[in-house]
Amino acid sequence: xxxxxxxxxxxxxxxxxxxxxxxxLDEHGVxxxxxxxxxxxxxxxLILQTMxxxxxxxxxxxxxxxxxxxxxxxxxxxxxxxxVQINTRNMPESCSLIxxxxxxxxxxxxLEDIDLLLIENVGNLICPSEFVxxxxxxxxxxxxxxxxxxxxxxxxxxxxxDAVVINKADLLPYVDFDIAVFRRAIEGxxxxxxxxxxxxxxxxxxxxxxxxxxxxxxxxxxxxxxxNISLEGGGIR
Amino acid sequence: MHEFGVTxxxxxxxxxxxxxxxxxxxxxxxxxxxELTGFMPDCIEFYFDFMSKDTIAEKADLHFESAPAQxxxxxxxxxxxxxxxxxxxxxCQSQGIEIVAGRELYIESMEVE
Numbered sequence: 001x002x003x004x005x006x007x008x009x010x011x012x013x014x015x016x017x018x019x020x021x022x023x024x025l026d027e028h029g030v031x032x033x034x035x036x037x038x039x040x041x042x043x044x045x046l047i048l049q050t051m052x053x054x055x056x057x058x059x060x061x062x063x064x065x066x067x068x069x070x071x072x073x074x075x076x077x078x079x080x081x082x083x084v085q086i087n088t089r090n091m092p093e094s095c096s097l098i099x100x101x102x103x104x105x106x107x108x109x110x111l112e113d114i115d116l117l118l119i120e121n122v123g124n125l126i127c128p129s130e131f132v133x134x135x136x137x138x139x140x141x142x143x144x145x146x147x148x149x150x151x152x153x154x155x156x157x158x159x160x161x162d163a164v165v166i167n168k169a170d171l172l173p174y175v176d177f178d179i180a181v182f183r184r185a186i187e188g189x190x191x192x193x194x195x196x197x198x199x200x201x202x203x204x205x206x207x208x209x210x211x212x213x214x215x216x217x218x219x220x221x222x223x224x225x226x227x228n229i230s231l232e233g234g235g236i237r
Numbered sequence: 238m239h240e241f242g243v244t245x246x247x248x249x250x251x252x253x254x255x256x257x258x259x260x261x262x263x264x265x266x267x268x269x270x271x272e273l274t275g276f277m278p279d280c281i282e283f284y285f286d287f288m289s290k291d292t293i294a295e296k297a298d299l300h301f302e303s304a305p306a307q308x309x310x311x312x313x314x315x316x317x318x319x320x321x322x323x324x325x326x327x328x329c330q331s332q333g334i335e336i337v338a339g340r341e342l343y344i345e346s347m348e349v350e
Contacts, residue, residue, distance in 0.1 A: 004258055004347045010246050010268075011342055092242040126275045127239040152323060156273055159336060188324060188332035191311060 014131055017099035021106060021134025026224045028111035030061070031217040032119060034097075034135035036157060038150075039123030041143040042167040044072045045200035046209075047118050051079040053210045054116070058217060061114040063105045065097040065122045072120060082109040088122055096127035102134055116217050125150065129157040136220055143168040144177045151185035158186055163194040165209060170199040240276055243342070244284035250344055251294050260349030263294040267346045272306040273339035306339030 009015070025032050037043045044064075051060050061082045064072040073085035084105040088094040091101065102119065109117070119135060121128045140161040142150055145168060151158045158164065164186050166179065179197065186193055194212060198205030247266065255263050270276050278301040289295045309316050310326035311333035317326065325332050 001264065002258065002260070002349050004254055004349060006250075006254060006344045006346055008250050008254075008344045009342065010243055010250065010344060013246050013249070014242075092245060093239050095239050098242060130239060130275060155324065156275070156340075184332055185323075188334060191333060 011130070014099045017103055018132040018134040021099055021102050022136070024106060024111070025117070025134060025136070028114070029221055029224050030111050030114050030117050031137075031220045032117040032133075032135040033137045033139055033213070034119045034121060034128075034133055035139050035141060036121045036125070036128045036161075037123060037141035037143075038125050038146060041123070041141045041146065042165075042200050043120045043123070043141050044075055046141055046165060046167065047076055047120060048079070049200050049203065049206050050118065050210060050213060051076065053206055054214065055079070057214060058115040059113055061109050061111075061117045063097075063102065063109075063117065063119045065101070065120055067094055067122060081113050084108045093127065093131070095122055095124050096131050097121050097133055098131045099133050115221070116213065125154040125157050129154075129160060137162040137216060139163045139165060141165045141167050142182070144171045144175050148177045148179070148182040148185075151182065151189060155189055158193075159189040161186075161190060161193055163196065163212065166195065166197045167200055169197045169205060170202050240280040241284055243276060244281050244288060247281070247344060248285065248288050248292070248294060251297070251347055252292060254347060255293060255349050258349055261293060262350040263297045263347060264350060265298045265300060265348035266294070266344060267300045267302065269302050269304050269341050269343050269345050271304040271339040271341035273336065274342050276342060302345070304338060304341045307337040308334040308339075309337050310334060 035043050047062060059081045062076045062080045064085045066072060068087055068089050070085045073083045077083045086101050086105055138161050140157055142164060183195060196209040198209055251263055251266055282299050285299055306319055307316055308319050308324060310331055312331035313329040315326055315328040316337060324334050
């Protein structure tokens with residue numbers, strides 16, 4: 001019997017594909033947001049609202065992740081530059097997108113014509129928190145009817161979120177949801193998290209969210225432009 | 238549900254390392270799984286039994302060690318083990334934390350023949 005000491009990260013295979021995805025996105029100046037939430041929180045509605053508001057300002061591509069169906073891809077296809085529907089039903093991970101699925105989807109999109117890629121993950125608050133895809137920002141959508149205790153019950157997905165969207169804010173008079181309690185829990189898990197209270201139904205608050213998205217896309221475009229110029233200057237590309 | 242891909246990775250890594258070591262059989266794989274990850278040892282074992290059939294890792298003993306969750310209070314820097322319900326600091330009751338440990342998922346070592 002021989003012992004082999006390893007300390008080998010098991011998620012490394014996913015992480016290295018994610019890093020490749022990010023390089024590909026940066027080469028094409030595409031800013032990618034991984035949108036995660038439980039089923040029904042309003043991921044698709046947020047994507048639709050974002051596309052409507054940012055029309056003419058950004059060219060938007062969408063990747064829809066669902067266990068089954070093309071319902072969401074159908075909803076967004078008229079407004080998007082390109083849409084890819086990923087069905088995870090027969091894949092090794094059916095509960096979350098993983099980096100190799102994004103890799104396959106990116107090959108089907110006209111990346112040179114896209115400024116912003118919105119990736120709708122599978123509706124689930126557990127599994128997507130374990131897998132990076134190569135995105136620039138991670139966003140969680142949480143809606144009022146789900147209750148204000150979600151960050152306490154599913155801390156990991158909120159701990160990694162760059163932004164949290166509190167959707168269905170128009171339902172506040174009808175549900176027991178304490179926004180202050182929710183905010184405290186979220187900010188407790190991540191000191192720099194951005195919070196947006198909005199309603200995809202009424203459109204209230206969407207402008208603040210879109211302003212943040214636009215600012216992040218522009219900041220990244222500036223970064224990748226200077227990166228690409230320096231690569232060209234060095235004769236690498 | 239998300240243990241399938243992870244188990245595939247475990248088997249891939251183990252088989253590759255065993256080949257490098259020119260081993261004929263893998264008898265034990267020791268894994269460390271952080272308390273804050275959602276990975277279930279029972280589930281990994283179930284998939285592993287199925288996937289490792291007809292490989293040199295068949296019937297290998299999987300040994301799981303749980304790495305406890307540790308968080309640090311952002312106000313007073315106390316490191317504590319978070320309770321299930323609310324991650325408030327036991328010393329100053331502040332609710333702001335940073336995760337220090339508990340997200341690990343790695344193969345620590347293997348035993349081969």
